[in-house]
Amino acid sequence: MSANQTIEDHGLLRFLTCGSVDDGKSTLIGRLLYDTKAILADTLNAIEKTSQKRGLGAVDLSLLTDGLQAEREQGITIDVAYRYFSTGTRKYIIADAPGHEQYTRNMVTAASTANLAIILIDARKGVLTQTRRHSKLASLVGIPHLVVAVNKMDLVDYSQEVFEQIREDYLRFAAKVGIEDVRFIPLSALNGDMIVERGESLSWYDGPTLLDILEATPGAHSEHAEAFRFPVQYVCRPQDSANPDLHDYRGFMGRVESGSIRAGDAVTVLPSGLTSTVKAVQIGGQDIAEAVTEQSVTLLLADEIDTSRGDMIVKSDEAPAAVKEIRANLCWLSETPLDRARTYLIRHTTRDAKAKLAGIDHRLDVNTLEHLPAEKLAMNDIAEVSFKLAQPIFADPYATNRASGAFIVIDESNNNTVGAGMIL
Known part of the structure; x- marks a missing residue:
């Protein structure tokens, strides 16, 4: 790559992994981190030593998440674990939530910010009640993309027939509950087939690897155009007698929850219904051309409108009820x-x-x-x-x-x- 050539940044992707302890979820996450070179050398050295002590011939990648698993099994804490890694083109946050029915609230919490869910299925067991429950919950909380990962293909001799049967069973269920955007991938988290590398055992599958799917999945707020929503968190009125220019400064601070805004846009403040135009959009006191989703900014309006925390600033032609x-x-x-x-x-x-x-x-x-x-x-x-x-x-x-x-x-x-x- 030439010195002046840049790598396209696909932005942040938050995704959720769903599956029981036996489906290989810990190994899948470990394999993703290992094959994308996202594991620190000291961590890798520690799990290599532990694997050797257990008499294993290869590194047990599930050890990367075993600390949390042990806590869950002992009932010490039941929470969502977040893991972070990046590739050359994208940053990722993995939400790893407990999958049992009694921890539904934890899965809902984890799923609330995810843009993709990986539904893990053991190739030997097929579509189970837990598979249907996880899929329904992911759909309910609005995750737009589902990937059904049929794991442990190495234990069914990488059978295409087994994979196709699971695919058909899942699609029948998906049609009943209205799940539309779903992709299927056969893989072996243990051996690394179709996670980052394709491997040599699934030649009959010509689709993308799991990482290929993750790299190409649209990020949050990019699926469709969203209306501008700016809940006001704080009204900034600086008091500085040495700077008379700040005397009339009234900035409305908050985070752009969706949409975008520029100086000159016509806006309405709710609940008052009063209208104005945006005089400036600022970050750290400096004007910027445009504020977009998830940016924390200050808006200055052309008119003095009584506004406080809890009010919402929207574009005048797309106000909610x-x-x-x-x-x-x-x-x-x-x-x-x-x-x-x-x-x-x-x-x-x-x-x-x-x-x-x-x-x-x-x-x-x-x-x-x-x-x-x-x-x-x-x-x-x-x-x-x-x-x-x-x-x-x-x-x-x-x-x-x-x-x-x-x-x-x-x-x-x-x-x-x-x-x-x-x-x-």
Whole structure:
């Protein structure tokens, strides 16, 4: 490569791995890190020594995630582990969540920011109840891309027939629950076939490797055009008597949750409905040409509008509706059941609103995927519910905008987060 030639940066990709302890998830993650040269030399040396002590002929890559696994098995902590690696063209964050039914809330947490999910299937076992549950949850929280990785192909003699049967079984299930964007790949995490390198045992498969798929997957917010949403976090009014130019400075600080904004764009401030134009977009006091999704910036408006934390600045021609009642898929996170009689706090972007449960339409059985009647929700339950709000929020459907379509439910008595919702 010439000195002035640049490598295209495909941006950050967050993805989720789903599978039971026996499906080879730890080995898959270890293989990805090992084959992309993302393991530090001292870490690699340590797992090589441990593998030798156990009498293994090759490095046991599952040891890279064994620390977390041991904690889970002992019941010490059940949480989401995040692992980071990069290639020449992209950075990655892997969310590794526990897969059992009682840890549904952890998987929902991990999946909420992912743009791709790898559903791991043991080639010897095929599509199981857990496979269907993970796939449904990934679809429910809006992960746009699913990869079904049929692992342990080495234990079925790399049989194309076995792979095709699993593919057919999964597609029948996917059609029933409305999963559309799904790709299939045969692999052996143990031997490294079709992870980063193609290997020599799957010549009948002419599709991309797992890393090829990851490299080509669109990043978050790039699937379709998104409306500009800017929840105000803080109003900046500098007090500096030595600098009279700052006397009239009023900057609205926050993060661009979706869309983009430039100086000169017409905007509306919600809930007041007052309109203005953007005078400047700044980072660190310096003007920039444009702010895009996930950038934290300061907006200066041409008109003086009374604005505070919890308000939302949007482009005038794409304002969301202000609503005081919402329907949503809700994952209940708390050991204390959802109480119809209680008032909760719903936090949507930077805005809080008191809320009461208006009704439970149905609860989802995450194993059978049936819709069941429900009078209450316990920890890890997922249900379609409706809330009535004391103050309006400015929401989009979660399927359209994952940032402004999501909310959390807070117990005011202890400030604990007790639920996570996706607006329908």
